[in-house]
Amino acid sequence: xxxxxxxxxxxxxxxxxxxxxxxxxxxxxxxxxxxxxxxxxxxxxxxxxxxxxxxxxxxxxxxxxxxxxxxxxxxxxxxxxxxxxxxxxxxxxxxxxxxxxxxxxxxxxxxxxxxxxxxxxxxxxxxxxxxxxxxxxxxxxxxxxxxxxxxxxxxxxxxxxxxxxxxxxxxxxxxxxxxxxxxxxxxxxxxxxxxxxxxxxxxxxxxxxxxxxxxxxxxxxxxxxxxxxxxxxxxxxxxxxxxxxxxxxxxxxxxxxxxxxxxxxxxxxxxxxxxxxxxxxxxxxxxxxxx
Amino acid sequence: xxxxxxxxxxxxxxxxxxxxxxxxxxxxxxxxxxxxxxxxxxxxxxxxxxxxxxxxxxxxxxxxxxxxxxxxxxxxxxxxxxxxxxxxxxxxxxxxxxxxxxxxxxxxxxxxxxxxxxxxxxxxxxxxxxxxxxxxxxxxxxxxxxxxxxxxxxxxxxxxxxxxxxxxxxxxxxxxxxxxxxxxxxxxxxxxxxxxxxxxxxxxxxxxxxxxxxxxxxxxxxxxxxxxxxxxxxxxxxxxxxxxxxxxxxxxxxxxxxxxxxxxxxxxxxxxxxxxxxxxxxxxxxxxxxxx
Numbered sequence: 170x171x172x173x174x175x176x177x178x179x180x181x182x183x184x185x186x187x188x189x190x191x192x193x194x195x196x197x198x199x200x201x202x203x204x205x206x207x208x209x210x211x212x213x214x215x216x217x218x219x220x221x222x223x224x225x226x227x228x229x230x231x232x233x234x235x236x237x238x239x240x241x242x243x244x245x246x247x248x249x250x251x252x253x254x255x256x257x258x259x260x261x262x263x264x265x266x267x268x269x270x271x272x273x274x275x276x277x278x279x280x281x282x283x284x285x286x287x288x289x290x291x292x293x294x295x296x297x298x299x300x301x302x303x304x305x306x307x308x309x310x311x312x313x314x315x316x317x318x319x320x321x322x323x324x325x326x327x328x329x330x331x332x333x334x335x336x337x338x339x340x341x342x343x344x345x346x347x348x349x350x351x352x353x354x355x356x357x358x359x360x361x362x363x364x365x366x367x368x369x370x371x372x373x374x375x376x377x378x379x380x381x382x383x384x385x386x387x388x389x390x391x392x393x394x395x396x397x398x399x400x401x402x403x404x405x406x407x408x409x410x411x412x413x414x415x416x417x418x419x420x421x422x423x424x425x426x427x428x429x430x431x432x433x434x435x436x437x438x439x440x441x442x443x444x445x446x447x448x449x450x451x452x453x454x455x456x457x458x459x460x
Numbered sequence: 461x462x463x464x465x466x467x468x469x470x471x472x473x474x475x476x477x478x479x480x481x482x483x484x485x486x487x488x489x490x491x492x493x494x495x496x497x498x499x500x501x502x503x504x505x506x507x508x509x510x511x512x513x514x515x516x517x518x519x520x521x522x523x524x525x526x527x528x529x530x531x532x533x534x535x536x537x538x539x540x541x542x543x544x545x546x547x548x549x550x551x552x553x554x555x556x557x558x559x560x561x562x563x564x565x566x567x568x569x570x571x572x573x574x575x576x577x578x579x580x581x582x583x584x585x586x587x588x589x590x591x592x593x594x595x596x597x598x599x600x601x602x603x604x605x606x607x608x609x610x611x612x613x614x615x616x617x618x619x620x621x622x623x624x625x626x627x628x629x630x631x632x633x634x635x636x637x638x639x640x641x642x643x644x645x646x647x648x649x650x651x652x653x654x655x656x657x658x659x660x661x662x663x664x665x666x667x668x669x670x671x672x673x674x675x676x677x678x679x680x681x682x683x684x685x686x687x688x689x690x691x692x693x694x695x696x697x698x699x700x701x702x703x704x705x706x707x708x709x710x711x712x713x714x715x716x717x718x719x720x721x722x723x724x725x726x727x728x729x730x731x732x733x734x735x736x737x738x739x740x741x742x743x744x745x746x747x748x749x750x751x752x
Contacts, residue, residue, distance in 0.1 A: 173574060174572060174653055175568045175569075175571075175572025175573070175574040175577070176568070176574060177568070178564045178565065178567050178568030178572070179564075179565055179568040179569070179580065181561050181564060181565065181620065181621050181622055182561065182564075182565040182568075182584075182621060182622040182623070182628070183580075184621055185561075185618060185620070185621020185622060185623045186583065186587070186621075186623070188621065189595070189599065189617075189618045189621060189623045190587055190590065190595060190623070192598070192602075193594075193595035193596075193597075193598035193599050193602070194590075194594060194595055194598075196598035196601075197594050197595065197597055197598045200597065200598065200601075207601070207604070254487075254490065257483050257486055257487060258487070260483060262480065262483060262484065262487075268487050268491060269742070270734075270735070270738055271491045271494070271495055272490070272491065272494065273741070273742070273745075274495070274498075274731075274734060275494060277678055277730060277734050277741065278678075278682070278727055278730060278731070279682070280679075280682040280683075280684065281681070281682045281684075281700070281726070281727055281730070282684050282699075282700045282701075282703045282704050282723075282726070283703060283723035283724070283726045283727045284727070286703065286707060286719060286720070286723050287497060287498070287501055287720075287723060289707070290501075290716065290719075290720065291497050291500075291501075293513075295513040296513070297497060297500055297516060300513075300514075300515075300516045301516055304516065329494060333745050336742060336745045336746055337745065337746060339746075340746035381589065382589075385589055385591060388591065389591055389592065389593050391685055392684055392685070396684075396704065410593055413593060413596075414685075417596070417597050417600070418600075418689055423597055423601065426597055427597050427598075430593050430594050430596070430597065431594065433591070433593055433594075434591055434593065434594045437591050441589070
């Protein structure tokens with residue numbers, strides 16, 4: 170259909186885009202160059218917030234580093250696991266639907282406080298995990314007492330929610346034409362070889378998509394560290410989103426917190442930009458004739 | 461020769477069988493590891509506080525509903541009944557508003573040609589990836605200046621304006637798969653564009669609409685940061701914040717069995733919805749493929 174009527178249907182969204190995205194987006198950038206405590210008028214301070222973040226604030230740098238660590242640990246592991254399970258599910262087995270729903274359930278409930286409570290609870294020194302480890306003769310682990318194990322707890326939670334990536338992989342796997350596999354078999358390729366030379370290249374657009382989505386999510390993770398480890402011990406799981414939350418809604422330093430959020434935003438932007446720029450090298454698009 | 465052939469067929473069959481067994485073993489092992497904590501939790505909610513920390517068994521020694529009854533009462537002056545009502549006061553408007561606004565937006569994008577459409581569509585896609593963390597503080601300041609802190613308005617308002625690109629994108633994808641001939645035939649019959657949406661497209665869009673409803677329901681039930689920032693009085697707390705309060709408040713002897721019982725109650729609506737409308741969850745995720 171032609172015509173300006175289209176705008177009419179887009180009007181609510183356009184208004185919302187200005188009010189809920191464009192305005193706050195610009196506003197937070199402006200705020201990041203000020204000191205603002207909600208009571209006194211905002212005071213322009215130039216780059217001072219940014220300079221302070223990077224030169225004076227060890228906690229900030231630590232949180233940024235913890236966020237990177239968390240992202241680097243969760244995203245590849247989660248995607249690899251999702252792909253592995255999707256690959257197994259893709260064979261015609263009985264009861265596939267049952268498994269699929271079982272694996273997907275954690276993703277649905279993922280962000281719920283109840284799940285965070287469950288996690289906090291089963292990783293207690295006397296919790297289920299240690300009880301089970303005890304059955305195998307493994308000594309109790311004080312999960313929340315050392316930086317490495319505390320990080321592991323929130324990383325496990327994220328990997329546990331591999332279901333939605335898995336579903337997307339599964340849908341992509343089912344689109345791969347069967348004759349490609351048959352051709353590979355006739356050529357005498359082994360299963361493993363077929364996986365790496367046929368399946369993986371055809372999946373790269375899906376891998377790329379999942380990768381970007383999971384990265385953007387992981388960089389902003391809040392519920393896990395906030396509710397489970399509370400940033401500890403020694404702020405080893407104090408992720409950037411917690412830092413930003415604390416400075417904004419606990420200490421009411423809106424300018425400083427906005428600056429921190431912009432640093433995080435730029436980090437996310439840089440990582441995704443690099444991925445997009447290199448994507449032409451490793452992402453296979455069938456309709457371009459392939460590469 | 462014949463014998464050899466049948467032997468090789470046998471061995472192929474055998475190999476397939478072993479393969480199958482390996483796959484099932486992996487699938488079952490993963491499922492057990494993943495879901496054991498959840499099932500154990502259900503059992504734990506009926507256990508005594510002492511039994512929880514000594515038994516890995518799924519089943520309690522005796523079923524005791526006390527954790528549920530005591531937990532429901534809470535340590536505050538309100539029961540979980542109040543917190544559930546509050547949650548639904550947020551969730552239900554969100555579901556309705558986001559469905560209507562997203563549908564209108566998706567229709568505009570999928571069925572009309574106009575200037576700047578490409579730019580606007582890229583903006584929509586950009587917001588899909590935009591980290592919420594950058595817009596949060598100015599929005600808080602805005603709602604504060606408007607005097608809407610400690611109300612549900614900041615939590616609901618954006619759904620009136622189709623500000624969840626996931627739903628818009630998903631609906632666009634579905635709309636594109638519906639042949640345009642249907643619209644054209646309806647135009648000839650004298651339908652205007654709005655009637656085409658409500659009378660022709662809406663019925664065919666049912667699966668997509670179901671996906672929107674259930675995802676919005678579950679995500680809104682899960683939402684923690686929104687109410688954490690905006691809701692400050694206990695009487696207005698949704699379940700998510702009430703649960704969080706229960707683990708903060710329990711100084712002294714922690715009644716873990718009660719907290720667990722209430723955790724289960726709080727995810728029950730989502731679990732029931734999940735198992736009764738699974739098809740739509742799967743379709744929603746795979747058709748546009750996001751969120752996790």
